[in-house]
Amino acid sequence: MTSTKHLRHRNVQRDGPRLERKIDKSRTKNSDSSSKLVAIASVLVTILLLAGYFRYQMYLREKIKTPLYAPTMLAKDSTSAKSDPERYWGSYRPNTYFGMRTRTQRSPVFGLMWLNQFTQQMPPPIRHWCDQGDRLRRYGWLKHDGVNFGVQEIVDSDFMLTTSFIKRAGGDHGGDWSANITATSTNKERAGLVSLMFYVALDGSGHVEPVISKNGQRINSINGYSPELGHYRLSFPKSTSNSTHKHNYLITHATGLDKLKEAMMNGIRVEAWDKSRRVPYFVLGGRQVPIDVEDGSNFVVFQVTTELPYTLEVMYESGSIYERPNRLQGEVFSSLLAQHVSEFDKKFDEKFDLKSKAFSQSQVDFAKAALSNMVGSVGYFYGASLVQSVYNEEPVNYWKAALYTGVPSRSFFPRGFLWDEGFHNLLISKWDPEISKDILSHWLDLMNTEGWIPREQILGDEARARVPDEFVVQRNTNANPPTLILPLQRLIKSMLDSDKEKDKKFLKAVLPRLQTWFQWYNTTQIGPKRFTYQWRGRDGHTNKELNPKTLTSGLDDYPRASHPTNDEYHVDLRCWMALSAGLIADISKSLGVDGAEYAATHAVLTDNGLLDDLHWSEKKQQYSDYGLHTDKVRLERPKPPANLQPGQRPPNMNMDKVRVVHADPELGFVNAFGYVSLFPFLLKIVEPSSPKLTRILTDMRSEKHIWTDFGLRSLGQTTPLYNRYNSEHDPPYWRGALWINMNYLALGALDFYRKTPGPYRAQADEIYTELRNNVVNNIYSQYMRTGYIWENYNDKTGEGKGCHPFTGWSALGLVTGVATGTRSSPAHELLIIGYFDNLCLFRQI
Numbered sequence: 001m002t003s004t005k006h007l008r009h010r011n012v013q014r015d016g017p018r019l020e021r022k023i024d025k026s027r028t029k030n031s032d033s034s035s036k037l038v039a040i041a042s043v044l045v046t047i048l049l050l051a052g053y054f055r056y057q058m059y060l061r062e063k064i065k066t067p068l069y070a071p072t073m074l075a076k077d078s079t080s081a082k083s084d085p086e087r088y089w090g091s092y093r094p095n096t097y098f099g100m101r102t103r104t105q106r107s108p109v110f111g112l113m114w115l116n117q118f119t120q121q122m123p124p125p126i127r128h129w130c131d132q133g134d135r136l137r138r139y140g141w142l143k144h145d146g147v148n149f150g151v152q153e154i155v156d157s158d159f160m161l162t163t164s165f166i167k168r169a170g171g172d173h174g175g176d177w178s179a180n181i182t183a184t185s186t187n188k189e190r191a192g193l194v195s196l197m198f199y200v201a202l203d204g205s206g207h208v209e210p211v212i213s214k215n216g217q218r219i220n221s222i223n224g225y226s227p228e229l230g231h232y233r234l235s236f237p238k239s240t241s242n243s244t245h246k247h248n249y250l251i252t253h254a255t256g257l258d259k260l261k262e263a264m265m266n267g268i269r270v271e272a273w274d275k276s277r278r279v280p281y282f283v284l285g286g287r288q289v290p291i292d293v294e295d296g297s298n299f300v301v302f303q304v305t306t307e308l309p310y311t312l313e314v315m316y317e318s319g320s321i322y323e324r325p326n327r328l329q330g331e332v333f334s335s336l337l338a339q340h341v342s343e344f345d346k347k348f349d350e351k352f353d354l355k356s357k358a359f360s361q362s363q364v365d366f367a368k369a370a371l372s373n374m375v376g377s378v379g380y381f382y383g384a385s386l387v388q389s390v391y392n393e394e395p396v397n398y399w400k401a402a403l404y405t406g407v408p409s410r411s412f413f414p415r416g417f418l419w420d421e422g423f424h425n426l427l428i429s430k431w432d433p434e435i436s437k438d439i440l441s442h443w444l445d446l447m448n449t450e451g452w453i454p455r456e457q458i459l460g461d462e463a464r465a466r467v468p469d470e471f472v473v474q475r476n477t478n479a480n481p482p483t484l485i486l487p488l489q490r491l492i493k494s495m496l497d498s499d500k501e502k503d504k505k506f507l508k509a510v511l512p513r514l515q516t517w518f519q520w521y522n523t524t525q526i527g528p529k530r531f532t533y534q535w536r537g538r539d540g541h542t543n544k545e546l547n548p549k550t551l552t553s554g555l556d557d558y559p560r561a562s563h564p565t566n567d568e569y570h571v572d573l574r575c576w577m578a579l580s581a582g583l584i585a586d587i588s589k590s591l592g593v594d595g596a597e598y599a600a601t602h603a604v605l606t607d608n609g610l611l612d613d614l615h616w617s618e619k620k621q622q623y624s625d626y627g628l629h630t631d632k633v634r635l636e637r638p639k640p641p642a643n644l645q646p647g648q649r650p651p652n653m654n655m656d657k658v659r660v661v662h663a664d665p666e667l668g669f670v671n672a673f674g675y676v677s678l679f680p681f682l683l684k685i686v687e688p689s690s691p692k693l694t695r696i697l698t699d700m701r702s703e704k705h706i707w708t709d710f711g712l713r714s715l716g717q718t719t720p721l722y723n724r725y726n727s728e729h730d731p732p733y734w735r736g737a738l739w740i741n742m743n744y745l746a747l748g749a750l751d752f753y754r755k756t757p758g759p760y761r762a763q764a765d766e767i768y769t770e771l772r773n774n775v776v777n778n779i780y781s782q783y784m785r786t787g788y789i790w791e792n793y794n795d796k797t798g799e800g801k802g803c804h805p806f807t808g809w810s811a812l813g814l815v816t817g818v819a820t821g822t823r824s825s826p827a828h829e830l831l832i833i834g835y836f837d838n839l840c841l842f843r844q845i
């Protein structure tokens, strides 16, 4: 509809000059005043039409960055110190090894850097942002409750750091917090010499003034002020450690929060550690504020260089607290921390009921770490996405907004991703529903007037600095699986029959947003036939990719129709739509508003007869995508030209391989068995009595297809593109490897089918137990072996692959827990915590 309007206006513009020419002619031939009037009127009409046209163009261009006109989920100051003092401060900088900030737009940031003085490298490697290149043996939160405290271990080459923090309420600005950073040597032969650097940096507002010791060497404290925090003081109490240590500092100006390390490098110089032995060491060079900087220093770093072991204490104290019972250091710190830890342990046992089960201590610790990393990696970001619609010649800024969100990977993906976040919150909502509701509300408030939410959120300088340019711009034609529906289903379950005003308020706020979101998918992501759906964003013109990627589906290179066209439709998206329609219908019913259209759409989308007509391949006996497809594609190096002279180098010798199609594609079902074919089962749309169910279960359990000792692989070995590169440089991603979010959905579905009356219960039950043990055993043993939870796992060896740590949805596998039953071996009992309760929440057919 919009595009025809658009065309009509284009014609108006074309008519404009022609009209004027006509007017000119008429004037010379005839000086009749009435025709003059006609002429003037025509000009006026043209001007009006043109003005209308430009206005409309402007409207189209602006649309993408116009927020949805509906009450927001969050009150305007919902994260302020006044409204929510408890979660004001936090380790909301998951991209750093250890960093603190508030949930305000331009919070000052606090954080840790460190360097090993016994390094041969120049300049020395300074650790700051989580980076796989640092090759740390492991790091991550062991315990973190998302609100009050966290304890993290970081294992570097010859030493280990423990970073703990606790918060204490009081005053008007979110209270105090203290951190304890302990460095211990892990190398008996070599006593380490390590610099710990703790900084405060301003994000464009407020000021900081260091207080230097009498000998001019040490920053004793930093007095700061910012509009949100008022006056505050950061102090570094004198250490009681007997290890030899020296102090230095840096006071300078950084041009942005993404430039802190650079500013630090600029301030570094080399001195002798020990005059007699002349061991060189790297020290910060004191006050170095460039003279041309008007607003003075905005980056202050405390440095201690020390032999190990050593503990650095950092104390942040709000100026609005006038009477403290004591200061949060030493014994006070330790005992308050111990109290939080014991409350954490107790809550963990209650929530996940591990007490009654025979888990080893190591397995319990592992489960706690998995949960803690999910919760402890929640960040707070502020900024504007770069977005583009067909009406924008250049990318434009979305409105500036805040996002409180989990992140898939602190090293590799330290920012919000729409479809990951749904999975994250299956776990977070189990631990702390308030945190989840807050996260989901932040995401839903990012919806624009069209009903679109950008799928990757790159907000602020630090986030932007970590994303290659080509991935920054988000396009409003592109969707992503609406996984937020999954945790919403869980959270809303208890609200549907609730009389509480708070619950009703949440449902009332969420409903219009979900409706608009659904309508966006239901109009922009539709397929060629009624009730078919199609992921947009595939490139139909490339010859570089074996199978053009479908990034929007979340499953990147999972094979779809070989030739993207408008004829194709995708079974996974149809299932997501069914789920969404069902949830909206439920909420409508609970609020007593008309949800008939959603109930009807849900009924159509879960109708197994229709589903089978559209997506069941009789030939392959599997659910499939439909489209223009051939299996006969290969990547080949372009042939050198035939008329090459002797001795002449073929010009295309170094050319990338291109796709060569060896048989004409035909309209039909796409030949691929894997996660996408499972979707009607994964989202519990297949009827428990359907013979298709036993077929799916049988194929799922077959090693020829997707079964492995470590979980379900993404693509069956019988599929032509199994484990194939997608271009010369793109290794297989969703073409064989095991992914934990999908295994999690599979376990949820198996549990549903094993408990629902039907002919295939026993089959589901058997596979459920086996799969559960395989998935959990593997993640656990890989964690013990490598120190990390991984992005995905090799289907042949079970080894962790891709980025790490990946404590986003991979943490689900660890924390998905379940009653044991006698069949599973107790030694390998899984620690899967969340999904048991989750199962019944999926909509029943």
Ligand SMILES: *[C@@H]1O[C@H](CO)[C@@H](O)[C@H](O)[C@H]1NC(C)=O
Binding pocket: 240, 241, 242
């Ligand atoms: C430092 O040394 C003194 C005396 O040797 C000892 O009493 C004290 O416990 C030591 N402190 C620490 C933190 O090791």
Ligand SMILES: *[C@@H]1O[C@H](CO)[C@@H](O)[C@H](O)[C@H]1NC(C)=O
Binding pocket: 162, 164, 180, 181, 182, 311, 313, 329, 330, 331, 333, 334
């Ligand atoms: C700091 O933490 C370590 C262990 O995390 C603990 O042993 C030490 O006592 C703490 N130091 C202080 C001063 O609280």
Ligand SMILES: *[C@@H]1O[C@H](CO)[C@@H](O)[C@H](O)[C@H]1NC(C)=O
Binding pocket: 519, 522, 530, 531, 581, 597, 598, 601
């Ligand atoms: C979704 O789209 C279909 C096809 O246009 C329509 O029949 C259906 O009513 C829509 N569903 C809702 C809930 O709007």
